[in-house]
Amino acid sequence: MNIILALVIGGIIGWLASIVMRTNGQQGLILNVVVGIVGSLLGSFLLGGFFGAEGNIMDSPLSVGTLLAAFVGALLLLAIVNLFTRRSVR
């Protein structure tokens, strides 16, 4: 059950992160959601300590620290994907 919840939350987080990074128009919705799920899993795993999260998104998907770490992880992964897919200049 936790895995399904983590996938759903990861998808929502990926969609929100793609809106923040303004990539929701360029990449497809499915790619954004996939990047969001992977990024939120990695982010909650790697960045949980920075937000005082006890576990990752698979263990405790509804804790605030885990959600923040997952969101930042999705943002970072989208930024990395952007870095390699297109060269944008401000």
Place this chain on the structure above:
Amino acid sequence: MSGIDDILIERIFSPAAGWLEHRLGLGQWRVAIECLNGHVACYLAGVAFAIAGKGTGDGIFVDLLAALLWLGIMEAVRRAAMRQAGSSMGAQTARLGEWRFRCIFLVMLPVSLCYVEGWASGFYTASLALLTAHLYFKACDAPPPGRKRRLAFTRAV
């Protein structure tokens, strides 16, 4: 957000890099690498405090694996910084190419500060601040040349 990024680079970190270069003899890239070293040291201290009270059955392996992965990523960041330091366009590359990461870490910093509870999270937040400083020092403009002191006095003499 990029306006705040530009203001931070031009008003805070570039003058700070210039001050450090002229007063302490530390170049911009040296300061950036030392910030990264400080980040790694603080991160390791945070991990040490986080796993200090845990046993083998409390998921200590996951924490150590995450720390190992993070240190691997930081090694890649260090190599990228070294490559940029060797390039004549390194600062411009860092400034234009890494602005998203600077903004993300800049937003992360106050949020992480809100979650400081003990030594572990304190060290994690300090490490985050040092990582942000590393990214900003890399993106600094070249510091202005040192001001000659007592110019009027030497002319008069």
